[in-house]
Amino acid sequence: SPSITTTPSSASTLDEPEEEEEDELGHAETYAEYMPMKLKIGQRHPDPVVETSSLSSVNPPDVWYRLSISEEVIDRGCLSALQLEAITYAAQQHETFLPSGDRAAYLIGDGAGVGKGRTIAGVIYENYLLGRKRSLWFSVSNDLKYDAERDLRDIGAKNIQVHSLNKVRNFHQALKGVIFATYSSLIGESQSGGKYKTRFQQLLHWCGEDFDGVIVYDECHKAKNVCPIGSSKPTKTGLAVLELQNKLPKARVVYASATGASEPRNMAYMNRLGIWGHKTPFREFGNFIQAVERRGVGAMEIVAMDMKLRGMYIARQLSFTGVTFKIEEVPLTQQYINMYNKSVRLWVSARERFQQAANLMDAEQRMKKSMWGQFWSAHQRFFKYLCIASKVRRVVQLAREEVQNGKCVVIGLQSTGEARTLEALEEGGGELNDFVSTAKGVLQSLIEKHFPAPDRQKLYKVKKQKKKPRKHGGLSGTSSDESQSEDSDRESVKDSDESDAVEHAQMMKKELLEKLEDLAEDLPPNTLDELIDELGGPENVAEMTGRKGRVVSNDDGSITYESRSELDVPVEILNLTEKQRFMDGEKNIAIISEAASSGISLQADRRVKNQRRRVHMTLELPWSADRAIQQFGRTHRSNQVTAPEYVFLISELAGEQRFASIVAKRLESLGALTHGDRRATETRDLSRFNFDNKYGRNALEIVMKSIVKLDSPLVSPPAHFKGDFFKGKIQSGLIGVGLINMEDRSGTMSLDKDYNNMGKFLNRILGMEVQQQNALFQYFSDTLAAVILEAKKSGRYDMGILDLGNGDEKVKKVDCRKFLTPGYTTSGHVELYTVSVERGMSWEEATHAWADQSGPDDGFYASLQNEFLETNLQIIERSVQSCSGNACCFRRRGNCKKASVGLQCEVGLRCRTYYVLCGSVLSVWNELEEVLTPVSGTNVKVQIVRLRTEDGQRIVGESTVKLRASERDEGVNSRLSRCARRGRYSPVIEQLHPQSLCHAPST
Structure with missing residues (x-):
């Protein structure tokens, strides 16, 4: 028989909780190539399109709806196959009604470049052909009306007229066609007289009570914040969007946006999807939000997959093949x-x-309160401008290199700093001596407008108004005079004190302004003006921003302010003119701000003259993912010759990663819900800057408490930091930015009430000296890494979608229990799979492999090392620390904790058992919560896994906890059966073609 060699270990083992072997599960691929699965009409889309791998594992419902759009339009390729698929499913979904009696809606989550505009036009055209001649189309800008007209014309529906709401004077004239409106106009008042005073009322009247036409909410993320966070109130726009749907229950609603669900909270206006409400697992939207947010990103992935399964959602995007992402870290001089x-x-x-x-x-x-609000707002803007300024030289260098290499450059900014320029212009009487420093303007404006040092004359007037004439009753003249004299003395002393206070305050204000002037010489100029000047002036740079003028340097070296307007170009279409110059190759560098980032296409289009590869540089990551996606989509669109390159410039300043952190958080969430797979954005190399999550907040709390000695540190401070990290400069730096408070008399330190607010922390530490903020940020990062490691050890870390059955793993289906869950659209299923995953090989296979080998070192080796190690030195240290007269130095290592509660222990075994719940999981969410909460707690994450069995079957679903067999049977099986007896679910013994997550194609 073969000999077995053992490798001894000198380390002892710790009695720690067993770590779930999640690392053994491979991370799933992010994207899969997309082709319509059930509809076989139309021509291929002109560019490769992909879908997230989790969504691709879900089968959409069967198609039974027949389109009315003519075969001629389809054969000409006016609408591609995947656009026709979205139109068909939308029309099919519109034929169903929710239990509440409202017509079901459809959500188009396609990214930029898939042709959302043509898809929407197709939905309107389909309904127009069936006699529904009136439609409403809401979007973000009136300019997009021209795009709507173009889309309708391109698909052969040029006879459908588009009326702009703000131009319609007489609604009787617009008897049919499309009324195009912005979200802001939905809450506006009508300027013309008449019976209906608001635009909202006019639209309702035009539609009529039984309106069953199409309502399109394009770029529907603009209707967000119906369900606000904290003390903020719902937006009027969001409420109007909800109200319009409530007033027109038969309308065929289409939600359309690549960023529509960047946060699940922003889905509040999508009440026609039927996820919450009457006869659903979630009575109110709040219940849905609570359930999803409690169970983490995995729950959001379940929502997206479930929506596609039910036929109410589709989300494709242009393939990112060829697109490169990189983060360029800029060193500081x-x-x-x-x-x-x-x-x-x-x-x-x-x-x-x-x-x-x-x-x-x-x-x-x-x-x-008002003063400090203004102070910290200006503080944040000031240091944001300094951060951006540190990157100007590098971006200019990169831009010149790319243009010389035959490419063209698009630079993205969020703000232009125009307000500060106009203030400086006003102060200088319309003349400027140099480029305006936006940073200087921010602090100067704060001191001049908000420093608490009132003008003496104004103060005197206020005091005079407050004084009221006295009424003197039956006092003798003498006593009255004495009383007045005493009051007068007191008032003169008080006035004198107040006068001194005012003078002292005004002196401090003057000193601050003088210090600012001393610093002003070193402060950087306006970023936008400097960029344009360094890159060759307005004649070489296409500027697409919302500002009306700019500061330029003339040939003689003088600096002047000039209007952006041109003689032959109206201001309204100036950005479109500049865009055309860029697309025609007249200018090879474009700078876009947020004002221009909606609706402008700058890709290397096959139809334009300038087909150089686009290099999209972002100096300033946007405040939200909504804006980020909007900007990135400007250069990556359909029909392009080459895919763009994305470059994110991030300085070495620690706090500046605040901006990358916000976008990374929103993109991660966006990838999870809008595209069903949060790793869709992780591949873009931004997730390493994502701190604003539960692990980050936990780490921040430990960091702040350890600095004020309220808690012991989790990690050692940075080795390169000179001095005592927990005293001195770090503490004084945090006091300087208001995160630590110090009592004047006692000198005791306390934490600010918002000390564990991640956004506030990352913003404020920008106001610390460079070495301090970098050291503090390093300490925070190290603490965060330790927190995440601990979460992984305890099996509570959110790993995203994980793969089983790849490589050498063998996945075998042991058992499958199926339950029918009839919904309002189609019959779905919930299926509980028991699968066995085998890693390695059997004893017979191993002995056969050994028999074939004849080398001197061939044989069997068994490691005696345990997963949880402790060196002899650690044992001694621990024993010394913990030993006392009452403490025992010995530890008993008993059986595995799982075995003690009746579960099977599989640690170290070749075969592992997993339980996967898949299908329409949302339908049984409450039952699932009832089963899981007593076992795993209320806040345990939802883990999504994807399996491929030995016979090629693909299974995607939620990996449930490993319950005892009796608990599992009673829990899942009995509860579902009980629900079935109430008429909500019916157990199914056998089904040949179930509409389920578990039967995706095996290709």
Whole structure:
């Protein structure tokens, strides 16, 4: 028999909880190539299109609807196969009604370039051919009306007229066609007289009570915040969108946006999807949100897959093949660091002066709150401008190189700084000596407008108004005079004190402005003006922003402010003209701001002259993923010769990663819900900057408490930091940015009430000196890594979708229990699979392999090392620390905890058992919660797994906890059967063609 060699281990083992072997599961591929599965009409889309792999594992319902669009239109390729598929499923979904009696809606989640506009036009055209001649189309800008007309014309529906809501004077004239409106006009009032005062009322009247035509909410993320977070109120737009749907229950609603569900909260206006409400698992939208947010990103992935399964959702996007993403980290010069540190010291001084002046003036609480709100808002903008300025030189260098290499460059900015330029222009009487520093303008404006040092004359007027004439009763003249004299003395002393206070406050204000002037020489100029100047001036750079003028340097070296308007070009279409110059190759560099990022296409289109590859550089990551996707979609669209390159420039400043963090968080969530797979955005190399999650907040709490000695640190401070990390500079830096408070008398430190707010922390530490913020951020990052490691060890880390059955793994289906869950659309299923995953080989296979080998070292080796190791030195240290008269130095290692509660222990075994619940999981969410909560707790994540069995079957679903057999049978099986007896679900013994997650094609 074969000999077995053992490898001894000198380490002892710890009695720790067993770690779930999630690392053994491979991460699923992110995207799969997309082709319509059940509809076989139309021509291929001109560009490769993909779908997230989790969504691709879901079969949409069978198609039974027949389109009325003519075969001629289809054969000409006016609508591609995947656009026709979306139109068909939308029309099919519109034939069903929710239990509430409202008609079901459809959500188009296609990304930029798939042709959402033509798909929407196709839905309108289909209904027009069936006699529904009136439609409403809502979007973000009136300019997009021309795109709507073009889309209708392109698909052969040029006879359908498009009326702009703000131009319609007489609704009787617009008897049929499309009324195109912006979301803001939906809440506007009518300028013309008449019976209906608001645009909303006019639209309702035009539609009529029994309206069954199409309502399109294009770019529907603009209707977000119906269900706001915290103390904020719902937006009027969001409420109007909801109200319109409630007033027109028979309308055929289409939601369309690539970013429509970047946060599940923003789905509040999508009440026609039937996920919550009457006869659903979630009575109110709030119940749905609570359930999804409690169970993590995995739950959002379940929602997206379930929506596609039910035939109410589709989400494709252009393949990112050929698109490159990279993060360019910009090193800081010593000169820049010196300027930055000077700015930090000025802001710390400004904060102290603002505090002193507010106390001197005895400012009211309301005034103080307003003052500090303005102060910290300006603080954030100031350092944001400094961060951007650090990258200008590098972006100019990169842009020149790319143009020389035969490419063209698009630079994305969020803000233009125009307001500060106009203020400087006003101060200078319409003349400028140099480029305006936006950063300087921010601080100057704060001091001049919000420093608590009132003008003496204004103060005197206010005091005079407050004084009221006295009424003197039956007092003798003498006593009255004495009383007045005493009051007068007191008032003169008070006036004198107040006058001194005002003078002192005004002196502090003057000193601050003088310090700012001293620093101003070093502060960077307006980024947009500097970029245009460095890249060859307006004649070489196409500017697509919302500002009306710019500062330019002339040939003689002078600096002037000039209007952007041109003699032959109206201001309204200036951005479109600049876009055309870029697309024609007259200019090879374009700078776009948020104002231009909606509706403008800058890709290397086959139909335009400029077909150079686009290099899209982002100096300033947008505040939200909605805006980020909008900007990135400008250069990556359909019908392009080459895919773009994306370059994200991030400086070494630690706090600046705040902006990357926000976008990474929103993109991750967006990938999860809008495209059903959160790793869709992780591949873009941004997720490593994502701190704003539960792990990040936990790490931040540990960091802040350890610095004020309220908690012990989880990790050691950075090795390169000189001095005591937990005293001195780090503490004073955090006091300077208001995250730690210090009592004046006692000197005791306390944490700010919002100390564990991630956004506030990452914003505020920008106001610390460069070395301090980098050291603090490194300490935070190290703590975060330790927190995540601990979460992985305890099996609570969210790993995204995981693969089983890849490589050498063998997945065998052991058992399958099926339950029919009839819904309002189609019969879905919930299926509970028991699968066995075998890693490695059987004893027979191993002995056969050994018999074929004859080398001297061939044989069987068994490692005696355990997963949880402890060196002898660690044992001694632990024992010494914990030993006392009452403490025992010995530890007993008993049986596995799983075995003690009746579960099978499989740690170290070749075969592992997994339980996967798949199908329409949302339908049985409440039953699932009842079963899982007592076993795994309320906040345990939902883990999505994807399997491929030995016979080629693909299974995607939720990996449930490993319950005892009796619990599992009673829990899942009995509860579902009980629901079936109530008429909601029916158990199925055998079904040949189930509409289920579990039977995706095996190709």
